[in-house]
Amino acid sequence: MATRGRATIPLLFLLGTSLLFAAAVSASHDEEEDRRGGRSLQRCVQRCQQDRPRYSHARCVQECRDDQQQHGRHEQEEQGRGHGRHGEGEREEEQGRGRGRRGQGEREEEQGRGRGRRGEGERDEEHGDGRRPYVFGPRSFRRIIRSDHGFVKALRPFDEVSRLLRGIRNYRVAIMEVNPRAFVVPGLTDADGVGYVAQGEGVLTVIENGEKRSYTVRQGDVIVAPAGSIMHLANTDGRRKLVIAKILHTISVPGKFQYFSAKPLLASLSKRVLTAALKTSDERLGSLLGSRQGKEEEEKSISIVRASEEQLRELRRQASEGDQGHHWPLPPFRGDSRDTFNLLEQRPKIANRHGRLYEADARSFHALAQHDVRVAVANITPGSMTAPYLNTQSFKLAVVLEGEGEVEIVCPHLGRDSERREQEHGKGRWRSEEEEDDRRQQRRRGSGSESEEEQDQQRYETVRARVSRGSAFVVPPGHPVVEIASSRGSSNLQVVCFEINAERNERVWLAGRNNVIAKLDDPAQELAFGRPAREVQEVFRAKDQQDEGFVAGPEQQQEHERGDRRRGDRGRGDEAVEAFLRMATAAL
Structure with a gap:
């Protein structure tokens, strides 16, 4: 019995040593997996910061984390089924290549084209x-x-x-x-x-x-x-x-x-x-x-x-x-x-070589009076655009009837809300609307300058998107907007606009002959832009600001500037020739 007990001791020692070695190998493997997963998550976060707009960074990072967690759960399930390292390696390789086709490729494609369903509003969050x-x-x-x-x-x-x-x-x-x-x-x-x-x-x-x-x-x-x-x-x-x-x-x-x-x-x-x-x-x-x-x-x-x-x-x-x-x-x-009113038979409210604007309101079509709606049709020539403007009271609901182009909408609410929600999302949760109201009231009780602080820190986001026939867009009051007709298209960009709350609305132009900045007093211009009034007026009261409502688009303006430079070069060459001829004549 004593001999048998002494023989059992080495066996137990070998068994314990094997278990310790297996645990060490497993821990080393887990540490390597954690390092790999951390590197993959870090790469995904870097892509978010480089490829996505600033106000969507938080959402993109959360998607990276969710994918990482889901990946870890899949690995555990595969290990439990005995698939081993082969399945893990394939998933790690797919994860390391860019968070899969869905996470990176589709987002880049939507961002580059500006036409993805999510960007167009079909999958926007509540x-x-x-x-x-x-x-x-x-x-x-x-x-x-x-x-x-x-x-x-x-x-x-x-x-x-x-x-x-x-x-x-x-x-x-x-x-x-x-x-x-x-x-x-x-x-x-x-x-x-x-x-x-x-x-x-x-x-x-x-x-x-x-x-x-x-x-x-x-x-x-x-x-x-x-x-x-x-x-x-x-x-x-x-x-x-x-x-x-x-x-x-x-x-x-x-x-x-x-x-x-x-x-x-x-x-x-x-x-x-x-x-x-x-x-x-x-x-x-x-x-x-x-x-x-x-x-x-x-x-x-x-x-x-x-x-x-x-x-x-x-x-x-x-x-x-x-x-x-x-x-x-x-x-x-x-x-x-009370029947119909044909817009295109009326004299356009604004017309120049860049476009035409037709309008019907309660004064021209009495049936619109009880609905407080103004209907307008903008017909923009290829390469031209509307001068930047905003509505003081009206929501603008627009549908593209013909052509293609771009639209830019400046949104102060989107910038402030997205920044706040990024911070909250980075902490792991969203604040509900009721919580935001309570938070504002608490801050007002604690400090009377809450609204001024928010305005000083306010950031504006510009919503940019391509539009074509069948697209629609909404412009709330106080949001500057620009509609640009594609210079590559053969047809004009035609947009019908339904403006709600039209009776007291005023269209405020930010560029062109009737822009509001040019009408400010000199001290107001200096205080607003931090530059001498003369410099402000050189921009907003320049001779080039003679078009009203519709102006040359970015590509047209660049082509015009290149033409001016070419004409300037030819002018300088002519001056040199004239100077040489005068000198030669004087010598003779």
Whole structure:
């Protein structure tokens, strides 16, 4: 027994030594994995700082950390399954190459193009900390009504996109397209609508207060449709689609609207009520209305249908008998029409070689008065742009009708909010809106200069994005904006703008002949810019500031400056030749 006990001691010693060695190897391996993971995280953070805008650094860093944690969980699962180092090495290699295709490649592609869904507004966060919360690409629109013969699509409610757009939570932007010889069946919408006919021609009928009005609509017309009025629309053009861009002021539910077709609306009532109200039989009702339209898709599918040529001729005839909208005298008489008002037939408010601006407001089109909306169309020539300006009261809801270009919007709220939220996000959490309000109140109680401190430290962010046909963008009041038409395109950049709260709004120009800086007193200019007033006036009162509303774009201006330099060089050469000739003449 003693001999057996002495033989067991070396075995136990060897077993303990093996366990200690295995633990040391495992610890060394874990330390190496931690170092590798730390290096990968550090590389990802560096990419965030180099490739992403400053106000999105915090979000990008958090994505790096989340990917790191997820990677670590995957490694533990793989180790538990016995996959060993091969799977770990593949994941480390993929992680070390740039946080995977999704984390880096897609972000770089979206940032470079300026067209990613997230930047265009389709995936902006609820609190408005997206890179471009004011710009929406064509894919940001959702189909509300769809059919083989046309559709209606709309942007999401603005307060769901960004908290910075809560001021227009009751408004929606929509686009209707109706195919040639198609008919939008009679129905009503629980929202006031103001539309602009961007393309095509058709016949619109509105029944309001028991009065029926039928009239033709065509490109350039502004249309006003009150909530609850029964309407139907036909595209009488045999070749082109009828396209209408519009805004809807929702009434029943803020930010929500519904189109009610007449037939399914009636069919939803019980038969006993309908037979009593219409004084008819069940058989006739069944033949007329069919089965109750209970499914939403069935309602949508019958909203836009095909019309025969005979039916279209009859609609055109009724419109020609009652159509007065396009034949009335010009304002002020024309402005009293309740039908349509054609912007493109009016004298442009601003016109030069760089673009034209057409406007309709309550003074020129009386139907806009009760909605407090101004409708404007900007037609910008390739390579030109609007002079920087801001609206004092109006929210501007814009839809690109034709062409392509860029838009720049200066946002003070985005800069301040994003910086604050970066700091909070770096600490591991976001502050809610209620917490921010409590924080402000506490600071006001503690110090009366809280608002002044915030203003002194305020930073502005510029939202830049490319836009093309079907894009939309929103400009809140007090936000300078510039719209630039691409110099490479063959067509003008055409934008229709719906300006809400238009009655007391003023458009303030920051450049051009009527810019507000040039109107400041000399001391105000010196104090604002920290330079002598003469230097300020050399910029804002220069002879080159003679264009109004529309000016040369960046590329046009660069080409103009290069031409001036070439002409200057030729001028200096001519002066040298003249001097030589004078000297030669004097010598002779």
